[in-house]
Amino acid sequence: MRATVRDVAARAGVSPKTVSNVLNGTFRVTPETRAKVEEAMAALDYVPNLSARGLRNGRTGMIAVALPDLRMAYAAEMLHHLVEAAAERNLHVQIEETGASSEREAELMSRARAQLVDGLILNPVMLETTAVQRGVALPPVVLIGEVDQPIVDHVWVDNVAATREITDLLIAEGHRRIAIVGVGPMATAQLRLKGYRTALRAAGIRAEPELEISCGNWYADGAATSFGAFLDQRDHDRPDAVVCMTDTLALGVISAVHRRGLSVPGDISVVGYDNIADAASMEPPLTTVHFDKQVFAETAIRVLTNRISEPDRPTMSVTLPHRIVRRASTCPR
């Protein structure tokens, strides 16, 4: 049987209270008493029962992180930094995948209390603003990413501005027929599409619906298939640049271009979004939107812990900076 505080107290010749004091440092304990208790804990191989502590304290020291799909490099990198930032505050992370389902997103928000966690960091890709309703008792939640609303805390990068800037870069280099890959119902896709259109409009370039290309999935192979089919349909009427909604999609687009005997950036310039770890090693190295994922994660954790400790403080929305990283996947026309 596992040892409990009572066992430790008995062996050390003190009360459970004293053991608790040693564990939690609530009160000062004389060095001798502390030594006795620590000896007893070691001898009995004592490990606190976190369920009991959670029941008593109303806190489990665990938070949940919900991301659409861990197989995406962006999500995996973000989770890594969230786990590290949480660990610095002695928090553990439970992982949930929403699979880009709005039901799953809404369910997580409403049922987070059951999940043995003190709070939730949710990257909602489908959640409509209307789903975040005032009046419903929400657990401590921080939304990361694309849904802007005033009901719960929010940390994000300005996707519209970032996509506009990277499109501006292509326009400044002389590109005029600029496609975008990754169009879809997700909030992320909507915002990035908006940034792209804004840039075109400001430059006096007419948006062409057929240059706004959706994908079967948001993996490299989905982009390769969709953009490859698009290229095959128009032999002489090719775009001279492609804005990809993620770096992973850019990998697929570049692959489709290469397989048709064309070159990047010689024939077609390609840009991405996220600056994942592999972006610099891609062939060619990818021009993309960078933001500091470690700072992003630390900010999200900080906002969440503030919310947990002060549930009634006003809602906050934090916009983190981004910048364009120029590499070799674009060249002037």
Added chain:
Amino acid sequence: MRATVRDVAARAGVSPKTVSNVLNGTFRVTPETRAKVEEAMAALDYVPNLSARGLRNGRTGMIAVALPDLRMAYAAEMLHHLVEAAAERNLHVQIEETGASSEREAELMSRARAQLVDGLILNPVMLETTAVQRGVALPPVVLIGEVDQPIVDHVWVDNVAATREITDLLIAEGHRRIAIVGVGPMATAQLRLKGYRTALRAAGIRAEPELEISCGNWYADGAATSFGAFLDQRDHDRPDAVVCMTDTLALGVISAVHRRGLSVPGDISVVGYDNIADAASMEPPLTTVHFDKQVFAETAIRVLTNRISEPDRPTMSVTLPHRIVRRASTCPR
């Protein structure tokens, strides 16, 4: 305040026991009673307190998964499948990162009981066999990956055989100066190096220590730097093929080759390991070692749940099949 079973029982006019029966289906409950209880739960927005349930039952319904580094595509894909396989058994997953530290790995094994989890799936990259000692009270643990030992359950792919086979393929295509990238102290690296050496020896090719290349890190940029420096040292004495210990390392190696004006596979053939999602979209598409990560994850979860329910059953070791996937990154010499 949050509603409890007592509140629900009071509102439904029944005892807490009956509420519990409805929740857990322990006993049959008349449809009318069930309806009353469910109405009360809905009206009070009742959500069970999982800490209390965990304290009472000795089970939390949560398992921990410990991986060296989520930023590696292999780890992220594996975690995705583990979360899915766990969800099918109503288990949630808490994530830990070990950062390839043997202290952290050993600590997780010994302290898993504290972490509010029923069991642990650990991918140990540094853990020495000696660290898994008989006699120490271990929580339910399944090791996935490279450490073979008889003390705890184990699910893996035969890394030695797989690396030998992919090296054999290069030899069969006429390559003779074959380098390997990713050498290091990790168990994974040791086993894969062994498979590579075995293949060379069987073919009568002398192993050359300088062709066994270590990396500063196991990311693409580490491989690009190490292999690039290696190429720069030997202008005319290049290898004609490279076995990369992971697909991510292969991405870096290919990048280093291209940046020196050489071609893959024209000048140097390159193979990887893991068959990550992006491997087929790489430039060129990568020949690599494939295994079914979904089956791997389901097996690990199944073995762990068996261990949790029957702690004293004999230890088992499961070896899952692998195969070589041929793509365009190699060609005959």
Added chain:
DNA sequence: CTGAAAGCGCTTACAG
């Protein structure tokens, strides 16, 4: 600085 008691919310024998 320490002890004895109460209670977090749940489920499980134990009675009826």
Added chain:
DNA sequence: CTGAAAGCGCTTACAG
């Protein structure tokens, strides 16, 4: 089929 009681292991007022 249901009720009243006990207890999982912890921590926190409450006394001393």
